[in-house]
Amino acid sequence: MAYQALYRTWRPQRFEDVVGQEMITKTLRNAVMTNQTSHAYLFTGPRGTGKTSTAKIFAKAINCHHQENGEPCNECEICKAITNGSLNDVLEIDAASNNGVEEIRDIRDKVKYAPTQADYKVYIIDEVHMLSTGAFNALLKTLEEPPANVVFILATTEPHKIPATIISRTQRFDFKRITSATILKRMEYILNQKDIQYEDAALKVIAKAAEGGMRDALSILDQVISFGENNVTLENALLVTGSVTKTDLLNYLQAVVDQKTPEALEMIHKLVQDGKDASRIVEDLVEYCRDLLLYQQSPAMLEETELGMLDEAFKKFAQEIEPEIVYQMINILNEQQENMRYTSHPTVYLEVLTVKLSQLKNQPQVSQANSQPAISADQAQIDRLMNRIQQLQDQINSLQQTQPQAARPARRQVVSTNQTKVKEVKVNYEKINEVLGNATRADLNRFQQVWGDLVNMLTVPQRAIMSVSKPVAASSEGVVIGFEYPYLCQKAIDDRELQDALTNGLSRIVDQNLSLLFLPNEQWLKIRQDYLAKRKNGKANAQPAAQAENDAADSQSEEPAQPPIVAEAQKLFGKEAVQVKED
Incomplete structure (x- = not known):
């Protein structure tokens, strides 16, 4: 049989095998024991923390007829078929390569059919954040009303890219990074089972390099085992991970603090010649400086996180170096790390970095010597500006007191007139008049009630555009949407994807295909006035019989003192939407 990687060979097959996620595994195990499973789950967290493995274990647990205390037996045909990936009722889908609408529609069509062998059909969609907007919309309906024998498990490393409408219909479990101590224990257990010799320091280096991912840790361990011919040593672990020893880091930082630039440069050149990656050197230096600061504040906490790898030389150096120097080192290291990405x-x-770090001790003295003149100059400039501001404020107060009261409203009116001058957006007047010809107050109220739900179904950029809009007229065939700002209205008209999302969402909410027409509120007021004037002159299309009866009934309840044009406007758009202003 071909060799299998450690992370595949030792992949968890029971909830108790999943390390570092006790809260999640206990919750899922209890849900299986009490038959209180949900129809949809969302597993989020960094890579290699057990999301997909837990999903497969859960699929086995809910379908296993011999499960005990919520754990699958792993002996029956169903469990073995799920483990081997040969059961048709449990499908694992990679959303990165199957992210289109057609793939999700195919799933939506197939969920209607009962499972062939298992009790539940389980769809595990990995990297679900890669689905397109259309695919999410197609999946949404299935998550809202799924068949009783279907379970969806969505897994992702980037939950912020998933629409809120999807998240709200799932049970969310956040997988956390696995601690270095937990990873260390797991690797020790595996090596003991394989009867492989190892050094404790080597496993600690691997556990830290894994950055909380068990899969990454086992992959690195696999490389070290192969490199060392079934012998795990510290030297091999450092070579494979590209890490720099704590001794080398300490010697380098000691040299730059003592301003021994030539010696520090020699150390850097030796590390590079030994095959150490430049970016990894800077990263290790940043972490080492962070350890220095933490040890100065909380030695016990750092001892625990570093797995007891702190030596006496580190402790002595941490007590001698000033925190301000460490802060400056971290800033310079971060700056150089950003610069090195594209070089x-x-x-x-690295050479420039070494020279900068070696000159840190002189920087506070220089800044201290020059700080007083700079502060004095800045303060003088601030005083001059404050005096000027006070003079301008006094002039404004004087003008306001001497200005005639009658002139003030006129100036406000001029400003208001200038602000209302906006560029007109091109709209389809013919289609808008068609909607107005059949518009009813009942249709408008219906769409205004669901408008908030429709906007919440959109993506964040789309919601930003539509947050300043609302329906202003509606019929059984179309809706006119008014925008506060013409610029956003034009963006909505040009955004075909936004229009499709609105149309699809509205059809799901009201179960009806409708056309949406966008226009700014300023143009809507003019269109409404023109339409009412035409109706008053008898040039508009005749109303349907039912609408005419409703208008007649409404007209009986109107106050007799209202002008005909106002009565027409109130019948069409509602009393609360019509304001009468005297000239």
Whole structure:
């Protein structure tokens, strides 16, 4: 049989095998025991923390007829078929390569059919955040009303990219990074089972390099085992991970603090010649400086997180170095790390970095010597500006007191007139008049009630555009949407994807296909006035019989003192939407 990687060979097959996620595994196990499972789950968290493994274990647990205390037996045909990936009722889908609407529609069509062998059909969709907007909309309806024998498990490393409408219909479990101590224990257990010799320091280096991912830790361990011919040593672990020893880091920082620039440069060149990655050197230096600060504040906490790898030389150096120097080191290291991302000569940046770090002690003295004149100059400038502001404020107060009262409203009116001058957006007047010809107050009220739900179904950028809009007229065939700002109205008209999302969402809410027409509120007021004037002159299309009866009934309840044009406007758009202003 071909060799299998450690992370595949030792993949968890029971909830108790999943390390570092006790709260999640206990909750799922209890749900299986009490038959209180949900129809949809969302597993989020960093890579290699057990999301997909837990999903497969859960699929086995709910379908296993011999499960005990919520754990699958792993002996029956169903469990073995799920483990091997040969059961048709449990499908694992990679959303990165199947992210289109057609793939999700195919799932939506197939969920109607009962499972062939298992009790539940389980769809595990990995990296679900890669689905397109249309695919999410197609999946939404299935998550709202799924068949009784279907369970969806969505897994992702980027939950912020998933629409809120999807998240709200799932039970969410956040997988956390696994601690280095937990990873260390798991690797020790595996190596003991395989009867492989190892050094404790080597496993600690691997556990830290994994950054909370069990899969990454086992992959690195696999490389170290192969490199060392079934022998895990610290030297091999450092070579495979590209890490720098704590001794080398301490010697380098000690040299730059003592301003021994040539010695520090020699150390950097030796590390590069030994095959150490430049970016990894800077990363290790940042972490080492962070450890220095933490040890100065909380030695016990750092001892625990570093798995007891702190030596006496580190402790002595942490007590001698000033925190301000460490802060400056971290800032310079972060700056150089950003610069090194796109360079083809990383050694040059390491040399520049070494020179900068070696000159840190002189910087506070220089800044201290020059700080007083700079502060004095800045304060003088601030005083001059404050005096000028006070003079301008006094002039404004004087003008307001001497200005005639009658002139003030006129100036406000001019400003208001200038603000209302906006560029007109091109709209389809013919289609808008068609909607107005059949518009009813009942239709408008119906769409105004669901408008908030429709906007919440959109993506964040789409919601930003539509948050300043609302239906202003509606019929059984279309809706006129008014925008507060013409600029956003034009963006909505040009955004075909936004219009499709609105149309699809509205059809799901009201179960009806409708056309949406966008226009700014300023143009809507003019269109409404023109339409009412035409109706008053008898040039508009005749109303349907039912609408005419409703208008007649409404007209009986109107006050007799209202002008005909106002009565027409109130019948069409509602009393609360019509304001009468005297000239």
